[in-house]
Amino acid sequence: MEKTKFTALECVNSNDYKDDFYESNNKMFCIACKTTVNYAKKSVIDNHLNSTSHKSKKRLIGASSRNITKQEINIALVKAFAEADIPLEKVNKLQTFFKEYCIEGKLI
Numbered sequence: 001m002e003k004t005k006f007t008a009l010e011c012v013n014s015n016d017y018k019d020d021f022y023e024s025n026n027k028m029f030c031i032a033c034k035t036t037v038n039y040a041k042k043s044v045i046d047n048h049l050n051s052t053s054h055k056s057k058k059r060l061i062g063a064s065s066r067n068i069t070k071q072e073i074n075i076a077l078v079k080a081f082a083e084a085d086i087p088l089e090k091v092n093k094l095q096t097f098f099k100e101y102c103i104e105g106k107l108i
């Protein structure tokens, strides 16, 4: 079984984990779950990141941390379509996608 030979801080600062964890008192905390994660074994960290519980909490945080208004999204969407030369009428064909993946369709 592979083991990390890093401190919690080194582990948190690694590219694989810097987005999901922070270090305090040489302990590694998951930002989304607000729990400590044993950093001695890479597999434990990876299992935590792949857990359903972690993923759902991370999704909730991602949704609430960005305070974007519906108008801002609509403007960005129109701009993206214009830049890609896609007629705006096509946006209706993407409604199913938006409703499923964009916070239950509440933003668009």
Ligand SMILES: [Zn+2]
Pocket: 030, 031, 032, 033, 034, 048, 053, 054, 057
């Ligand atoms: Zn977590």
